[in-house]
Amino acid sequence: MTATPVAPTVEGAPPRERGWRRILRAIGVQNLSLVAAIAVLVLVIGSQNSAFYLTSNLKTIGMAVTISGLLAVVQTVVIIMGGIDLSVGSVAGLASVASAMLFTSFGSGVSLIGALAIGAVCGVISGSVVVFGRVTPMIATLAGLIGYKGIAQLVSDGRAQGYTGADPLYVFLARGSVLGIPTLIWILALVAAALHVMLRYTRMGRNIYAVGGNDTAARLSGIDINRYILGVFALAGTVAALAGVLITARTGSGQPVSGSEGLEFQSITAAALGGVALRGGKGSIGGTILAVILLGILLNGMSLLGVNPFWQNIAQGTLLVSAVIIQQLRNGERRVGLPK
Amino acid sequence: MRTVTQASASLTARGISKNFSGVRALDGVDIDLPAGRVTALMGENGAGKSTLLKILSGDHLPDAGEIEIGGETVSFQTPFDARSAGLRVIAQEPEIVPHVSVAENIYLGALPSGRLGRVSQRAIEEQARQDLERFGFGHLLDPARLGVELSPAQRQIVEIVRCLIDEPQVICFDEPTSSLSDHETDVLFELIARLRDEGRAVGYVSHRMHEIFRIADTVTVLRDGRLIGSREVTDTTEGEIVKMMVGRDLTSMYDRDRREPGAPALELEDVTTDDVTGVSLTVHHGEVVALAGLVGAGRTELALAIAGDRPVRSGVIKVEGTPRQFGSPREAIAAGIALAPEERKADALVMVRTVRDNIALAVLGSLSRFGFVKARREKDLADRYIEQLHIRTPSAAQLVQNLSGGNQQKVVLARWLARDAGILILDEPTRGVDVGAKAEIYQIIDELASRGVAVLVISSELPEVLGLADRVVVMQNGRVTGELHHTEATEERILTLAIADHLSDEGATS
Incomplete structure (x- = not known):
């Protein structure tokens, strides 16, 4: 059809943006400032200790951020959908124990698949509580944080389980490398790339942004939002379980709590630092990955420079809050009352 | 009871300019809101009305310009400054605290409290009842209702009362009637007339031309951030104002060729939901049916039920002649039913x-x-x-x-x-939309109908109902009270069906 409105287009449409502004916008000011922060940090740390630039140290950083990075990227997806998953750390712990115990009885293949399946089930349970029990994601997964940790402690009697240190698959996961790059880094890169493509280029990803941006609009536009909520929580559980399997691989045994405790908050920290809006609908995997790298370099640099490790948490907290303050003020948030 | 003070402070703004990241929203605008007069501010969306109101309310600081109230220069750093200077801007989409009562929402920030700061729910509800009564809204709103239960119209009333209890000297209304039914609008206009007669300066922003001629003394028109001019209502015409607003002539907004409708696309037989009872209506292909009635008559709820978002308790919905039951909007969309909901920002975008x-x-x-x-x-x-x-x-x-x-x-x-979509349901499609865009939306609706789409338009604007519809179905209190062919529909007949006290089924069925 051709609408022939009475009115010709009225003047007043804002002019198109100039070239360089469009490029800047495509990268995102948020991401640029993260890149700048990383660059500054690298220069400062490198000038103090040249060992920082060693390839071996870069690998160390990469491997150190893999586990928290996995949780951060999947947390990004959950938050973009308008949810939050506080249970990812506990699911990782449960999966770690489960993988070690399954390994002892059935071998590495079954243990890997079994652990991932358990993670998926945990996610579906959280998602079901949210969708069918009408519980907010915060509370539902807070219950998961406590409950799944309890299950991990119960089945393991609170102790580390099994020994996977001699199994080729687990050794490959923990210390192997492909094309000179450690397996751990590959895993994070592949998962992050897959989630990035999913969010950016698929119908599923678009709908996740829509559900997070306005769930009523999404529902009235024919999106089956329950399916998306269940699916995304299942995804979060599965990726968290993958992180748990890597904990087992790294430590050589199943860890119910140590190695996974507190990871949920690290994942939220990275997502928020990466520019993911906690109210949903906004954010990207790229931003989160930059934030993960920034945090990894910060912690690595502090230990290289011999800073008292207790300062690490203080530095992370300060970094997070300053980044978000800058972000909010740039958005022109009015300084009144509780921020949205 | 408060004493009603005789107010006589005028507002004068001179040379107000405001830029937003390089875009000039206001360019040296002069505005007068004289005491004891109602000044209408008109202009298309983007003309600068909202920016001007935000400057008056203290939400934005102007880049240049001066504001005087009662001869004294004022400068508003925050909304609170504007309030203390005796100026209130009544928001179009008010913030309502969801889980507290209407009374608490009204006195938000200044809850009357007794000894030890104790707030007596009963006392403030009583006071709210008196204040609502005083402003003429007593029968429209129960002070004990919770914020979350309120319709957009009732939210607007809360906002109006909330602003007026301060006894401001200068009051600006920002499209107050966009969510009000005609009856509620009448009450509001009586109130505005009273405020004017008390000597207050009233600013009134609206897109509805007939309201301006009913309530305003002076019309001030903005376009593209500039002041175009002011006219006394008595020496101007609708045509002149529209011309000033858009800088061109709008011959007729409702220029429709009405065609013979095709086969029935959507048929409702005795449909009952939690909000409506025994609704029967038919929309044919190529036909525009308007659903008229007061706010709260159940039209929005009916639309949501047709679109699969609310359960249908009994009755039949037929799509293209086949009875259908939708468990979700997804299924309704698959059957070709599309809904553009009333709350654009909250529910559609x-x-x-x-x-x-x-x-x-x-x-x-x-x-x-x-x-x-x-x-x-x-x-x-x-x-x-x-x-x-x-x-x-x-x-x-x-x-x-x-x-x-x-x-x-x-x-x-x-x-x-x-x-x-073969069946399109539009809930208040032109609410908060400027004249130019309105005409374009009407044009689109007409185009769709000519392509055979069945269009059901919910509208509280009677000229829109009369101009667009092939048939008008009127609802009241969750029931259909009558149906009028466009040749027999008049504002009076629709209103009678919409507000008649007796719920008769004979109505004026054609």
């Missing part, structure tokens, strides 16, 4: 996403292959509708939240045009 994403939202499946969205086709689709519907946006990649109301509404329409 993903504000933080782009125009392109919002247009493509309901057709991503057909734009995708193996689950991957084809960016090219998506962009082409968005560009096509941006051009076709004259959506004013720098590009398809613009965030929807940066568009004006009329353009946002066009994005919602584009979403359903892209979907090629």
Whole structure:
């Protein structure tokens, strides 16, 4: 059809943006400032200790951020959908124990698949509580944080389980490398790339942004939002379980709590630092990955420079809050009352 | 009871300018709001009315210019400064605290409290009842209701009362009637007349021409951030004002060729939901049916039920002659039913996403292959509708939240045009939309009907109902009270059906 409105287009449409502004916008000011922060940090740390630039140290950083990075990227997806998953750390712990115990009885293949399946089930349970029990994601997964940790402690009697240190698959996961790059880094890169493509280029990803941006609009536009909520929580559980399997691989045994405790908050920290809006609908995997790298370099640099490790948490907290303050003020948030 | 003070402070603003990141929203605007007069502020969306009101309310600081109230120069750093200077701007979309009562919402920030700061629920409800009564809204709102239960009209009333209890000298209304029914509008206009007679300066922003002629003394028109001029209502015409607003002539907004309707597309037989009872109506292909009635008559709820978002308790909904039951909007959309809901921002648009994403939202499946969205086709689709519907946006990649109301509404329409829905339900499609965009939306509706789409329009604006509809179905209190062919529909007859006290079934069925 051709609408022939009475009115010709009225003047007043804002002019198109100039070239360089469009490029800047495509990268995102948020991401640029993260890149700048990383660059500054690298220069400062490198000038103090040249060992920082060693390839071996870069690998160390990469491997150190893999586990928290996995949780951060999947947390990004959950938050973009308008949810939050506080249970990812506990699911990782449960999966770690489960993988070690399954390994002892059935071998590495079954243990890997079994652990991932358990993670998926945990996610579906959280998602079901949210969708069918009408519980907010915060509370539902807070219950998961406590409950799944309890299950991990119960089945393991609170102790580390099994020994996977001699199994080729687990050794490959923990210390192997492909094309000179450690397996751990590959895993994070592949998962992050897959989630990035999913969010950016698929119908599923678009709908996740829509559900997070306005769930009523999404529902009235024919999106089956329950399916998306269940699916995304299942995804979060599965990726968290993958992180748990890597904990087992790294430590050589199943860890119910140590190695996974507190990871949920690290994942939220990275997502928020990466520019993911906690109210949903906004954010990207790229931003989160930059934030993960920034945090990894910060912690690595502090230990290289011999800073008292207790300062690490203080530095992370300060970094997070300053980044978000800058972000909010740039958005022109009015300084009144509780921020949205 | 408070004593009513005799107020006599005028507001004068001179040379007000405001830029937003390089875009000039206001350019040296002079505005007078004299005491004891109602001054209407008119202009298309984007003309600068909202910016001006935000400067008056202290939400924005002007880049240049001076404001005087009662001869004294004032400068507002915060909304609180504006309040203390005796100026209140009544928001169009008021903030209502959801889980406290109407009374507490009214006295928000200044709860009357007794000894030890104790707030007596009963006392403030009683006071709220008196204040509501005093302003003429006593019968429209129960002070004990919770904020979350209120309709948009009732929220607006809370906001009005909330602002007036301060006894401001200068009061600005920002499209107060966009969510009000005609009866509520009458009450409001009586109140505005009283405020004027008390000597207060009243500013009144609206897109509804007939209201301006009813209530205003002076009309001041803005266009593109500049003052175009002021006219006494007694020496101007609707045509002149529209011309000033748009800088061109709008011959007739409702220029429709009415055609013979086709086969029935949507038939409701005795449909009962939690909110409506025994509703029967039919919309044919190529026909525009208006659903008229007061706010709260159950029209929005009926629309949601047809669109599969509310359960149908009994009765039959037939689509293309086949009885259907929808468990979700998804199923209704698959059957060809599209709903553009009343609350555009809250229920229709993903504000933080782009125009392109919002247009493509309901057709991503057909734009995708193996689950991957084809960016090219998506962009082409968005560009096509941006051009076709004259959506004013720098590009398809613009965030929807940066568009004006009329353009946002066009994005919602584009979403359903892209979907090629056979049955389109539009709930208040021109609410908060400027004159130019309104005419364009009417044009689109007419185009759709001529292509055989069955259109059901819910509207509280009677001229719109009369101008658009082939048939008018009137609802009151969850029931259909009558149906009028466009040849027999008049404002009086529709109103009679909408507000008649006796719920008779004979009505004026044709």
